[in-house]
Amino acid sequence: xxxVAIMLTTIFTQNFVLSKFLxxxxxxxxxxxxxxxxxxxxxxxxxxxxxxxxxxxxxxxLEKNGFEYLQTLVFILVIAALVxxxxxxxxxxxxPLYNSLGIFLPLITTNCAxxxxxxxxxxxxxxxxxxxxxALGAGLGFMLAMIMxxxxxxxxxxxxxxxxxxxxxxxxxxAALVTCTFLGFTGVIxxxxxx
Amino acid sequence: xxxxxKRSALGELTKGFxxxxxxxxxxxxxxxxxxxxxxxxxxxxxGIAATxxxxxxxxxxxxxxxxxxSKVRVPCFIVVIAAFVSMIQLLVKAxxxxxxxxxxxxxxxxxxxxxxxGRAEAFASKNGIGLSILDGVGMGIGFTVALTLMAIIREFxxxxxxxxxxxxxxxxxxxxxxLGDSNVLSAIHLEPIIVFIxxxxxxxxxxxxxxxxNKLTTKKGGDPAELNCCDVREDADGNLVLVSDGxxxxxxxxxxxxxxxxxxxxxKEAAEA
Numbered sequence: 001x002x003x004v005a006i007m008l009t010t011i012f013t014q015n016f017v018l019s020k021f022l023x024x025x026x027x028x029x030x031x032x033x034x035x036x037x038x039x040x041x042x043x044x045x046x047x048x049x050x051x052x053x054x055x056x057x058x059x060x061x062l063e064k065n066g067f068e069y070l071q072t073l074v075f076i077l078v079i080a081a082l083v084x085x086x087x088x089x090x091x092x093x094x095x096p097l098y099n100s101l102g103i104f105l106p107l108i109t110t111n112c113a114x115x116x117x118x119x120x121x122x123x124x125x126x127x128x129x130x131x132x133x134x135a136l137g138a139g140l141g142f143m144l145a146m147i148m149x150x151x152x153x154x155x156x157x158x159x160x161x162x163x164x165x166x167x168x169x170x171x172x173x174x175a176a177l178v179t180c181t182f183l184g185f186t187g188v189i190x191x192x193x194x195x
Numbered sequence: 196x197x198x199x200x201k202r203s204a205l206g207e208l209t210k211g212f213x214x215x216x217x218x219x220x221x222x223x224x225x226x227x228x229x230x231x232x233x234x235x236x237x238x239x240x241x242g243i244a245a246t247x248x249x250x251x252x253x254x255x256x257x258x259x260x261x262x263x264x265s266k267v268r269v270p271c272f273i274v275v276i277a278a279f280v281s282m283i284q285l286l287v288k289a290x291x292x293x294x295x296x297x298x299x300x301x302x303x304x305x306x307x308x309x310x311x312x313g314r315a316e317a318f319a320s321k322n323g324i325g326l327s328i329l330d331g332v333g334m335g336i337g338f339t340v341a342l343t344l345m346a347i348i349r350e351f352x353x354x355x356x357x358x359x360x361x362x363x364x365x366x367x368x369x370x371x372x373x374l375g376d377s378n379v380l381s382a383i384h385l386e387p388i389i390v391f392i393x394x395x396x397x398x399x400x401x402x403x404x405x406x407x408x409n410k411l412t413t414k415k416g417g418d419p420a421e422l423n424c425c426d427v428r429e430d431a432d433g434n435l436v437l438v439s440d441g442x443x444x445x446x447x448x449x450x451x452x453x454x455x456x457x458x459x460x461x462x463k464e465a466a467e468a
Contacts, residue, residue, distance in 0.1 A: 030425065071303075
């Protein structure tokens with residue numbers, strides 16, 4: 001039950017993009033079209049799960065030896081190396097998958113959502129299974145936000161926007177409205193699970 | 196000669212303030228900008244922390260620019276930046292625990308702040324140490340100013356108060372007017388607009404400021420601001436162009452049929468070999 005609560009919380013009430021402001025850059029940049037949005041979010045989910053899988057045992061090792069202060073350094077290095085490795089491997093052995101989501105991997109190395117989920121798991125003191133569910137929820141929440149927002153942006157394309165609001169400013173205002181809808185989830189999960 | 200050098204040094208310092216403001220013009224570092232700008236005190240704290248990291252990492256990366264092979268430069272930059280972020284993190288934890296609690300997860304996330312990696316890639320890896328430090332100072336101040344500006348708007352309208360504090364020293368607007376637990380807006384019979392300090396207010400105020408700066412710059416013949424940290428565009432040939440941290444990667448248009456054949460062919464060749 002706790003696992004379901006963790007996942008629903010990261011998808012809805014504590015959505016990574018819309019309430020924690022992590023991964024804003026891809027949220028604004030890659031959401032112009034629905035298919036790129038889906039490809040990017042799939043890549044983010046994949047990397048988040050992989051990063052959690054690798055960083056959790058590493059963190060146990062660090063904490064055992066009293067090297068907690070190296071967490072940030074180790075995590076970002078592992079993520080960067082991992083992403084590069086996955087990109088190379090995918091390009092060589094899984095060409096169709098590379099064409100649909102691998103092309104976004106260069107953008108993910110320095111994505112704050114990935115380092116964010118690993119750091120959050122440590123701060124919350126989650127165990128391995130909880131960490132994985134938290135990562136999955138965060139990724140799915142990112143995907144939900146991306147798909148919703150790309151739909152809105154595709155509709156917005158033909159609209160007559162005032163000159164100085166064209167491009168980024170109107171995108172940000174649209175994002176503000178999407179965020180408003182997610183405010184409605186506040187407290188829902190907490191009340192459902194009594195957490 | 197000396198005068199020209201001086202002028203360009205001054206230019207590197209001041210360009211980050213307005214003309215190439217990292218937040219409002221280059222649109223880098225959006226995550227901390229939106230997340231931390233709920234109070235002026237936190238915004239200034241975040242600005243100072245990021246500026247210190249930026250100056251030090253710019254200096255070290257510039258000093259090492261001839262040693263670092265260009266193929267592995269990004270991982271090298273990340274190591275340098277992460278080392279300085281860890282130092283700042285420990286310092287803040289030790290000497291400003293309140294700030295540490297307020298910034299929370301966003302303090303270690305300075306590592307992936309696109310401003311720092313973006314400046315390393317676009318400036319420090321190509322220029323001397325002196326100019327890189329000036330660039331770091333200018334960009335850091337530009338970041339802090341933009342963040343503080345957003346925080347002033349959001350905090351004032353969202354809570355009717357301003358925490359005019361730097362690292363715990365200073366005062367608040369309610370203290371200046373002697374209002375106690377009340378706030379400035381309710382003193383003139385208005386209600387604070389709470390949505391301003393919630394998530395939607397962040398996006399809205401940011402959009403407002405970018406539109407305003409766009410208006411000012413296009414009047415002078417500049418281009419409107421474009422996202423620089425993680426953008427996907429399409430060029431004239433239909434290729435995907437990824438823009439990340441000041442560098443662009445062109446992904447050739449995907450043409451699946453011949454590529455599958457190519458892969459099979461390569462596989463066969465590999466098998467034969």
